[in-house]
Amino acid sequence: MSYLSSLTRGVALAAALLPAALSAQAASSVYRAGQLNADQQLARSIYKELVEINTGVTTGNITTAAVAMAKRLREAGIPEADIFVGGPRPEKHNLVARIRGSRGAAAGKPLLLLAHIDVVEALKEDWSPEFDPFTFNEKDGYYYGRGTADDKAMAAIFVANVYRMKREGWVPERDIIIALTADEESGPFNGVDWLLKNHKEKVEAEWVINEGGGGTHRNGKVLFNTVQAAEKVTTNFTLQVTNAGGHSSVPRDDNAITQLADALAKVGRYQFPVQLSDITREFFSKSAAEEEPALGRAMRAIVANPRDASALRTLSADPRYNSMLRTTCVATELKGGHATNALPQLAEANINCRIYPTETAEQVRDSLRRVIADTGVKVLIRSQRPPSPATKLLDEVMGPIRQITKEMWGDIPVIPTMSTGATDSRFFRALGVPAYGVSGLFSDPAVDARAHGRDERMRVQSFYEGHEFLYRLTRALAGPRRPVSDQ
Numbered sequence: 001m002s003y004l005s006s007l008t009r010g011v012a013l014a015a016a017l018l019p020a021a022l023s024a025q026a027a028s029s030v031y032r033a034g035q036l037n038a039d040q041q042l043a044r045s046i047y048k049e050l051v052e053i054n055t056g057v058t059t060g061n062i063t064t065a066a067v068a069m070a071k072r073l074r075e076a077g078i079p080e081a082d083i084f085v086g087g088p089r090p091e092k093h094n095l096v097a098r099i100r101g102s103r104g105a106a107a108g109k110p111l112l113l114l115a116h117i118d119v120v121e122a123l124k125e126d127w128s129p130e131f132d133p134f135t136f137n138e139k140d141g142y143y144y145g146r147g148t149a150d151d152k153a154m155a156a157i158f159v160a161n162v163y164r165m166k167r168e169g170w171v172p173e174r175d176i177i178i179a180l181t182a183d184e185e186s187g188p189f190n191g192v193d194w195l196l197k198n199h200k201e202k203v204e205a206e207w208v209i210n211e212g213g214g215g216t217h218r219n220g221k222v223l224f225n226t227v228q229a230a231e232k233v234t235t236n237f238t239l240q241v242t243n244a245g246g247h248s249s250v251p252r253d254d255n256a257i258t259q260l261a262d263a264l265a266k267v268g269r270y271q272f273p274v275q276l277s278d279i280t281r282e283f284f285s286k287s288a289a290e291e292e293p294a295l296g297r298a299m300r301a302i303v304a305n306p307r308d309a310s311a312l313r314t315l316s317a318d319p320r321y322n323s324m325l326r327t328t329c330v331a332t333e334l335k336g337g338h339a340t341n342a343l344p345q346l347a348e349a350n351i352n353c354r355i356y357p358t359e360t361a362e363q364v365r366d367s368l369r370r371v372i373a374d375t376g377v378k379v380l381i382r383s384q385r386p387p388s389p390a391t392k393l394l395d396e397v398m399g400p401i402r403q404i405t406k407e408m409w410g411d412i413p414v415i416p417t418m419s420t421g422a423t424d425s426r427f428f429r430a431l432g433v434p435a436y437g438v439s440g441l442f443s444d445p446a447v448d449a450r451a452h453g454r455d456e457r458m459r460v461q462s463f464y465e466g467h468e469f470l471y472r473l474t475r476a477l478a479g480p481r482r483p484v485s486d487q
């Protein structure tokens, strides 16, 4: 995923100007430069191993990583019978492991810890000469390598934390499932989709913890933590117009390219109606204090009155917030005509829409049809994903997230977000299983937004803070429930 960084960049920049110096005492005691404890050394070695296995969608092999992590989990003490490695193709295997709770099903459905272990392709020649994307490198307080941020930090942390559970002798009440999966970034063999279709019982859960959220800091000063609880849904539409064509020396009024151009201009100008959900309402309320004053005022105003025209104008002018307020559709591809001297017989455009979680592809198609009704251009659904309703912000999950955030980083806000891009949480949300994007991994969007790009990295301190945060969160959610501060 990479949407979060762009989403929070503006917030982070503005918040950095505020005087709210927030205590990071608890978190800073988690990690001391150059003094890794045994748990941290182990986490680092698992992280390194995972990053150095190329799991790029076409050049890599995801099974190698799944098998390596299965070996680790066996070594940590998970019985063979509770480890599953499988997938639709030899190089696209997923790992699912189960840590048995003391009360089993009586404690409720399992907690699922989900991370994808495929990565976006990376070429050495595209990276700085000192780095190789598939060599784990540490430099100036950062770990470098493809997947260090997206999403091998979480995958390595989940595995490392099993060793810690075993070492501490902690047995959860409910089962914990760890699923490390294939083809989240791209590729036709999405591991979560495959598992839900072929081995649903292995990943059935009460709650899912996944990527998509993280904290934001600026120059080491923590600003806020986020929980991704919703995401927009991608659907592609084709605008299409056909015509009998003819000789270009005798043009007529009807012309496929002109009609399509007319329709595209109308779609380009059209704005879908504003929608607010519990999540975006809370996002805008809490982000308001972190944003620059004009945007902050507009955020408060829109929450108070979604029809406030002036606030709407201000927020809609910012592409990130505009996309959080409504369904968006944009032309992304175009083709038409077949000869320089012929009237075009076909003109087509792709319209890429990011649909608000409560809307359907058919509703958006009907809106587009209305918008271009007088152009003679057809609107067809080209490809669509199932709707992904927002996750409810349950107290039993949000409570521990807020409390652990407070313990580790002080009194910073925990902000729910709706991402405009996609994560694997959509598969669970489509089934009504609450999925939360939360990691405790803090980054500075101004300098760390490198997922999918060159010199991808993770701040060393952030990695160990995320390691600790996810351990505490796992304990809090899988029980036995006791005050997190006792742990």
Ligand SMILES: [Zn+2]
Pocket (backbone or CB within 6 Å): 001, 116, 150, 151, 184, 211
């Ligand atoms: Zn990802």
